[in-house]
Amino acid sequence: MASHHIPGVIAENPVYSWTDDTKAPSKAQDELLAVQNKSKLMNSGVKEATKGSTFAYTDPESIKQKVRDNLLRPSPYNVFDFYHEKGMWRTLAMNSMFENTTLGVIILNALYISIDTDYNDSETLMEAHPAFQFMEHAFCAYFSFEWIVRFMAFKHKKNCVKDGWFVFDSILVAMMVTETWIMTIVSLITGSSGNMGPSAVLRLFRLLRLSRLMRMLRSLPELMILVKGMVTAMKSVMYVLGLLIIITYVFAIALTQLTQGLVVHDLYFEHVLISMYSLLIYATFLDNLADFCDAIREESLPCLFIVFIFVGLAAMTVMNMLIGVLCEVVSSVAETENEERLTTTVIAKMQTVLKSLDEDNNDTISLQEFGNIMGVPQAVQALEEVGIDPVGIVDFAEMFFIEEGQLVELSFKRFMEMVLDLRESNGAKVRDIMNLWKKIHPKLHETNTELESLKARTTRIEQILGTLAKEAQRLADQRERKLASESGNRKPRVIVRVRQPGNKPALANM
Numbered sequence: 001m002a003s004h005h006i007p008g009v010i011a012e013n014p015v016y017s018w019t020d021d022t023k024a025p026s027k028a029q030d031e032l033l034a035v036q037n038k039s040k041l042m043n044s045g046v047k048e049a050t051k052g053s054t055f056a057y058t059d060p061e062s063i064k065q066k067v068r069d070n071l072l073r074p075s076p077y078n079v080f081d082f083y084h085e086k087g088m089w090r091t092l093a094m095n096s097m098f099e100n101t102t103l104g105v106i107i108l109n110a111l112y113i114s115i116d117t118d119y120n121d122s123e124t125l126m127e128a129h130p131a132f133q134f135m136e137h138a139f140c141a142y143f144s145f146e147w148i149v150r151f152m153a154f155k156h157k158k159n160c161v162k163d164g165w166f167v168f169d170s171i172l173v174a175m176m177v178t179e180t181w182i183m184t185i186v187s188l189i190t191g192s193s194g195n196m197g198p199s200a201v202l203r204l205f206r207l208l209r210l211s212r213l214m215r216m217l218r219s220l221p222e223l224m225i226l227v228k229g230m231v232t233a234m235k236s237v238m239y240v241l242g243l244l245i246i247i248t249y250v251f252a253i254a255l256t257q258l259t260q261g262l263v264v265h266d267l268y269f270e271h272v273l274i275s276m277y278s279l280l281i282y283a284t285f286l287d288n289l290a291d292f293c294d295a296i297r298e299e300s301l302p303c304l305f306i307v308f309i310f311v312g313l314a315a316m317t318v319m320n321m322l323i324g325v326l327c328e329v330v331s332s333v334a335e336t337e338n339e340e341r342l343t344t345t346v347i348a349k350m351q352t353v354l355k356s357l358d359e360d361n362n363d364t365i366s367l368q369e370f371g372n373i374m375g376v377p378q379a380v381q382a383l384e385e386v387g388i389d390p391v392g393i394v395d396f397a398e399m400f401f402i403e404e405g406q407l408v409e410l411s412f413k414r415f416m417e418m419v420l421d422l423r424e425s426n427g428a429k430v431r432d433i434m435n436l437w438k439k440i441h442p443k444l445h446e447t448n449t450e451l452e453s454l455k456a457r458t459t460r461i462e463q464i465l466g467t468l469a470k471e472a473q474r475l476a477d478q479r480e481r482k483l484a485s486e487s488g489n490r491k492p493r494v495i496v497r498v499r500q501p502g503n504k505p506a507l508a509n510m
Contacts (some may be wrong), residue, residue: 082159093153102146106212109139113209125184128244140180147173165215225337230331236329240322244314248284251310252276255303262299268292274279283307284314342386347408349382354412364409367401387423396422 083091092098112135122128125136150166151157160166214299252275259265268278282292289311296304350373352364357372365373373379380390401408409420421432
């Protein structure tokens with residue numbers, strides 16, 4: 001009689017023991033082992049699968065980090081990085097009111113230069129009206145104070161030369177101090193009038209103060225957008241201007257040849273360069289176009305028709321194309337700059353909120369801290385400014401902080417990347433589809449593995465039940481044969497009726 005030890009048929013790793021010569025179903029066992037090996041392979045990762053091969057596997061996360069490092073742009077220059085970490089000078093130099101006051105003084109000084117140019121006829125400051133003297137000393141005193149504040153804010157003074165604006169302002173302040181104070185003191189000591197002396201030459205450099213108006217770009221982002229737009233569009237503008245030059249050159253040659261012997265030839269088309277100049281001024285910039293066309297009409301209608309063609313190509317097509325290119329580029333730059341500025345603002349606000357709510361001071365965000373952040377009005381308003389729905393983002397908390405059924409904490413950088421990806425203006429891209437597939441694929445693989453394992457176990461159970469059914473049938477057949485054999489060996493019983501005299505017949509067993 002075969003005995004079968006079948007412990008835990010539906011256990012995670014069933015063990016089958018066969019003690020007789022009855023063979024186990026090898027196909028089902030092979031399928032089960034294949035499923036288990038496949039699951040083990042996926043759990044251990046591709047690194048374990050390629051162990052010992054010539055392929056050197058690298059963790060995908062490390063590859064991504066290398067790519068990010070290669071694509072990483074250097075952080076934008078910020079002079080505040082060279083300042084003291086704390087202190088009076090740093091606080092004053094970084095104060096927005098101080099910056100705005102300095103900007104206002106720069107604008108006021110630029111306006112004053114025009115007034116000084118029109119009404120101050122004195123050759124030296126000492127000979128000027130007291131009002132002009134007061135204004136010069138006031139501007140010099142404020143710019144000197146502003147320079148001292150910025151200089152003292154540097155932690156290491158040698159870093160001053162690394163800031164281009166500080167170096168430029170230092171030169172302007174030095175020239176202003178020399179003109180306003182040093183030369184005045186020298187004149188008082190020597191008693192010279194200073195006529196056409198060094199002070200008169202230094203006054204010519206007063207115009208350089210107007211260059212400080214460029215500092216407005218740092219305080220007015222809209223002006224910076226226009227400047228960046230012009231710089232970005234420079235390449236496209238050069239191509240458009242190149243096309244205009246080619247068109248002008250072709251028509252200049254044609255008109256120079258066709259106007260030979262005419263009066264307009266000596267006036268406008270004497271040679272090719274003069275023809276290009278005439279077409280540029282009169283037919284492109286449309287300066288006094290009527291007189292230009294009337295002079296040509298009186299002598300040659302074909303030449304006038306050619307001029308009209310040139311006006312249509314150059315003034316109406318190419319020049320308007322140039323305007324369109326500038327508008328398109330400036331619009332794109334403005335969109336990028338505004339988005340970057342809003343992103344920087346929301347990151348700064350969120351970082352400030354996080355520092356105040358980071359309970360364990362580990363610079364990471366947990367699910368509980370995320371809930372606390374969403375309860376801060378400043379953080380919610382910052383999210384709304386960049387087009388993120390603060391209410392809807394709560395629904396994604398599970399996706400952020402739960403991985404494989406475990407709570408995780410995110411770094412601030414990772415958290416902000418995930419949050420900014422949820423902006424309503426963002427459209428789905430191939431990268432988003434791939435990220436979604438990467439999140440769903442492990443779940444699908446796990447489900448598929450479980451189904452394959454269940455299928456193998458079911459097949460195994462069916463085969464075991466079939467084996468048990470055959471064994472039961474064999475035992476039943478064996479019992480029937482045994483009963484049949486026992487019934488064949490049993491002796492027949494003979495019943496004999498014996499009649500006794502005077503009595504009823506009696507039964508006797510033989």
